[in-house]
Amino acid sequence: MSDPVTKLSFWGVRGSTPTVDPATWRYGGNTPCLDLTAPDETQYILDCGTGLRMLGGRWSPPTSKNPETHIFVTHYHWDHIQGMPFFAPLYAESNEFHFYSFLSKHLVRDSLKQVFETQMATPYFPVNMSAMTARKKFMEVNGGESFTIGENRITARHLNHPQGCLGFRIETPGGIVAYATDNEPGDPKLDAELEELAAGADIFVNDAQYTPEQLEATRKGWGHSSWREGVKVARHAGAKTLVLFHHDPDSTDRMVDGLLRQARDEFDSVFAASEGMVITLGSSEGKLEAHMPVTRTALRREAQFRARVSGITEGGHAFEEETIVRDLAVQGALLSLAHCPRLQSELQVTMETPGADGNRTMRLRGYVVRIDADEAKGHSAVGVVFTE
Ligand SMILES: [Zn+2]
Ligand SMILES: [Zn+2]
Numbered sequence: 169m170s171d172p173v174t175k176l177s178f179w180g181v182r183g184s185t186p187t188v189d190p191a192t193w194r195y196g197g198n199t200p201c202l203d204l205t206a207p208d209e210t211q212y213i214l215d216c217g218t219g220l221r222m223l224g225g226r227w228s229p230p231t232s233k234n235p236e237t238h239i240f241v242t243h244y245h246w247d248h249i250q251g252m253p254f255f256a257p258l259y260a261e262s263n264e265f266h267f268y269s270f271l272s273k274h275l276v277r278d279s280l281k282q283v284f285e286t287q288m289a290t291p292y293f294p295v296n297m298s299a300m301t302a303r304k305k306f307m308e309v310n311g312g313e314s315f316t317i318g319e320n321r322i323t324a325r326h327l328n329h330p331q332g333c334l335g336f337r338i339e340t341p342g343g344i345v346a347y348a349t350d351n352e353p354g355d356p357k358l359d360a361e362l363e364e365l366a367a368g369a370d371i372f373v374n375d376a377q378y379t380p381e382q383l384e385a386t387r388k389g390w391g392h393s394s395w396r397e398g399v400k401v402a403r404h405a406g407a408k409t410l411v412l413f414h415h416d417p418d419s420t421d422r423m424v425d426g427l428l429r430q431a432r433d434e435f436d437s438v439f440a441a442s443e444g445m446v447i448t449l450g451s452s453e454g455k456l457e458a459h460m461p462v463t464r465t466a467l468r469r470e471a472q473f474r475a476r477v478s479g480i481t482e483g484g485h486a487f488e489e490e491t492i493v494r495d496l497a498v499q500g501a502l503l504s505l506a507h508c509p510r511l512q513s514e515l516q517v518t519m520e521t522p523g524a525d526g527n528r529t530m531r532l533r534g535y536v537v538r539i540d541a542d543e544a545k546g547h548s549a550v551g552v553v554f555t556e
Pocket of ligand 1: 183184245247248350414
């Protein structure tokens with residue numbers, strides 16, 4: 169029998185509004201959408217931001233005894249619902265979706281259904297919701313309860329956010345995922361509920377939109393958090409890995425790199441959510457594995473350059489080694505390394521490249537986007553994107 173693996177994929181990680189600015193492409197510009205497949209093959213989708221459209225292109229119906237997909241919508245702000253009309257599987261009769269969200273005091277009843285209908289009403293969208301022929305059920309969750317779907321236990325709690333927001337905790341036999349986007353610290357009751365959601369979680373996805381300084385000063389009351397607050401909660405709650413999420417649309421990749429670096433100085437296991445990132449839990453080694461998409465790195469040209477590479481290993485130790493660069497493009501390279509660097513860490517790559525007047529030394533800064541550790545002879549194939 170195979171291990172009970174829980175797989176969490178990130179399709180949209182940007183907060184507030186999508187971005188197409190090239191300075192944000194590395195982490196990605198789509199708004200919140202994740203999908204989680206539990207070991208019993210139950211499918212969950214977390215939020216319906218613009219990332220949902222991308223998921224729709226890859227989606228296939230669940231194969232388990234639970235033929236429906238469960239969609240948890242945290243709240244009704246644009247960035248969490250805007251992908252919904254563009255989710256192709258909703259336009260096929262054979263599919264079934266169960267939606268979960270809270271009753272908004274601004275909407276009287278059937279909150280989520282009403283929100284979706286309004287979003288697609290004339291003159292906002294070319295067809296109305298009746299064009300979505302998939303079976304749809306809408307469930308209201310009030311934020312105090314736990315319930316079971318398949319082999320998995322779901323807990324919902326209210327978070328501190330203007331007009332309300334729900335956080336979800338999904339306990340699967342492969343591990344525990346807590347999803348808490350759009351929350352601002354400072355309300356003692358809701359802070360305690362956030363800690364409950366994150367208690368002992370293997371993955372704690374938390375709002376990290378602002379810098380700690382912004383949160384203190386200009387952004388109080390906007391309903392968001394910072395990496396420092398995430399670290400604090402992760403520590404108190406005993407969460408194992410923190411994922412910084414809901415990046416500000418004005419945060420460039422370099423700025424997110426900086427936030428991640430600071431968070432890693434304070435807490436052992438931190439990632440910055442990145443479009444296309446996949447985290448698996450419950451594999452045979454019992455450890456969490458993270459992967460980044462290779463397609464976004466556009467690795468092309470075959471090359472043979474000698475290079476000296478230095479960086480930080482998975483275990484946090486500095487290393488330096490000589491290697492041959494095999495694939496090189498303007499944006500990045502594929503390196504074969506004896507050391508296993510940390511995903512989303514920086515490598516210094518110094519290369520000798522032939523020029524018209526002899527060899528030239530090129531110093532580049534690479535950001536690790538992919539690691540394939542099981543290459544022959546104990547080497548790792550490491551994909552980097554050049555950041556300058
Ligand atoms: Zn949001
Ligand atoms: Zn919001």
